[in-house]
Amino acid sequence: MxxxxxxxxxxxxxxxxxxxxxxxxxxxxxxxxxxxxxxxxxxxxxxxxxxxxxxxxxxxxxxxxxxxxxxxxxxxxxxxxxxxxxxxxxxxxxxxxxxxxxxxxxxxxxxxxxxxxxxxxxxxxxxxxxxxxxxxxxxxxxxxxxxxxxxxxxxxxxxxIAPMMLYWNKDLFAEAGLDPEKPPATWDEFAQMAEKLTVDSNGDGKPEQYALALGDKATVPIWQMLLWGNGGGVVSDDARTATLDSPESLEALEFWVEQVRDKGVSPIGLSGADADKLFQTGKAAMEIVGPWMTTGFDEAGLNYGLAAPPAGPEAQVTLADVxxxxxxxxxxxxxxxxxxxxxxxxxxxxxxxxxxxxxxxxxxxxxxxxxxxxxxxxxxxxxxxxxxISKVYLAGVPSSGTITDSIFYPALQRVLNNDGDLTEVFTQASADAQAAIDQG
Known part of the structure; x- marks a missing residue:
């Protein structure tokens, strides 16, 4: 060789x-x-x-x-x-x-x-x-x-090429009474474990420990990746049709918005760097991110494992960041x-x-x-x-930046902050994304 x-x-x-x-x-x-x-x-x-x-x-x-x-x-x-x-x-x-x-x-x-x-x-x-x-x-x-x-x-x-993986803090899993060698393999398992891993000791609605560090701005498209697990997505594979208003996409969004907004498993308003810091400091039990963080997490002395992200109802898929x-x-x-x-x-x-x-x-x-x-x-x-099981996000879409930064993330943040009905907000976002696609 x-x-x-x-x-x-x-x-x-x-x-x-x-x-x-x-x-x-x-x-x-x-x-x-x-x-x-x-x-x-x-x-x-x-x-x-x-x-x-x-x-x-x-x-x-x-x-x-x-x-x-x-x-x-x-x-x-x-x-x-x-x-x-x-x-x-x-x-x-x-x-x-x-x-x-x-x-x-x-x-x-x-x-x-x-x-x-x-x-x-x-x-x-x-x-x-x-x-x-x-x-x-x-x-x-x-x-x-x-x-x-x-x-x-x-x-x-x-x-x-960097596939995303689920990082989980084994020590926090053990403290929550969970098997430290078994991360969630499905969305349902995630939801069950997240209840035990989200710790709000004084009940003020601001957990001292979160189950997940999930960025919703200035980060790799993890939220978008999650839609694939239910057979949905932001844009069709042929890069021609916006699909944020499909039943599959809306169902996926409903599941994860409920986890974050209603059950508080992750803070709202995290950038990618914020999410990394939250996991690195032991204040979040899980994060989905790429290999570039292994060195930083090792230097922080974290006892963590790596696995494919939890499988959705329709598919096990992860983001390949290229x-x-x-x-x-x-x-x-x-x-x-x-x-x-x-x-x-x-x-x-x-x-x-x-x-x-x-x-x-x-x-x-x-x-x-x-x-x-x-x-x-x-x-x-x-x-x-x-x-x-890795997939590239918005490959071949000229308006990818507009769709991600000017359409998807603003819609997501509106819904996470209770500013509008999820279905209505993302139906409009899908129409906006389609207009961006048509304009090239």
Missing amino acids: RDMHRRRTGRAIAVAAGLSLTLAACAGQGSGGNDDDPSAAGDGQPTELVLWHGLTGPDGPAVQQIIDDFNASQDEIVVQPNVMPWDVLYQKVLTSLSSDDGPQVVAMSASNVPQYASKGALAPLDDFFSSDSYMDTSVLPAAAKEAAVFDGTTYGVPLN VTFTVNAKASEAQQEAAKTFFAYWNSVESQQTWADGSGFPPTRTDIPAEDLENKYSAIFGDPDLLG
Whole structure:
């Protein structure tokens, strides 16, 4: 396997070396073809790629290590990371991609790719997958590759794939008289256990301990994922029809709103960071989140377990969060080629071992045996059975950002705060989502 990696890395470096001929023809071109931009190679200078990403958590050092390794592996390309929180990145990215001095490479959730691709802001990357010139892409998980496809064209190369799992605090389960080795396997079991795990000692309606930390804003789409368990969802699988008003979606929403609003199993108004902190400080017994939190929870000394999220009445399914590398459509030809060389390096065997061992994420490759990984969480989150029930949220929907941030979450928060009837609010939200889909 390592010999295979050396051959593939050799091909990648050969591509980088071959860029010198292309660079001579493109000498002086900047990120958008600006002749005064020094970031494009010329006169023997390496091609510079500015990379924006939002991996600011415990997984950040592993990202930087691979970038450092790549920069040290050759002298034709230099990747310069610009790290910022995801919400800041998304506020700035469209304007930046439209600018001649914007970043050449942007990492983003694959669910956000369609809205930028539909505006012509991203360069197509079909050729990365159509031959072995860069790497053998057959080893990349199908879900991760397909997540960045919009209107038949691929606009992203996987940075990571992260199935969500249920974390449960074994000590809090034991204190509640529950078996610490048996988390809830179904929604009904969750509801039964949640009653014992929600502790409001003085009866003031503000529990000292919550059964669940469930974010309802600025977080990965866990609420949306829960609808799939009842056969519902936000948008149909073909990305054409809003389904928030379907009986299946409304029934799922009724179940979980009752748990949170009426039974108080989770606080209302949590962001993703708030939910993480609540579980990390032992004030919530469960959380559904990805592998990036394993390091932080371990450092906090939590005694926790990991399992697939509880199965709904119709399906056991989990969210696969895919972050993908995209290329600015304004990047020069030389910069686009350099970016693909870096993507191949990122997805090489050695780099993915570095990534998995340093982050707890599963590798983006399917050909790395679990026994070759030092981080136990990489194998847990990369379990084939877990990946087999994983689904990407709003894949191929150009208006995904609008539907999530301007329609779904405001509707959810209205209902959680008793501002309107659930059926009426989400029927209107579904109509709004359909209008957003139709507008593209």
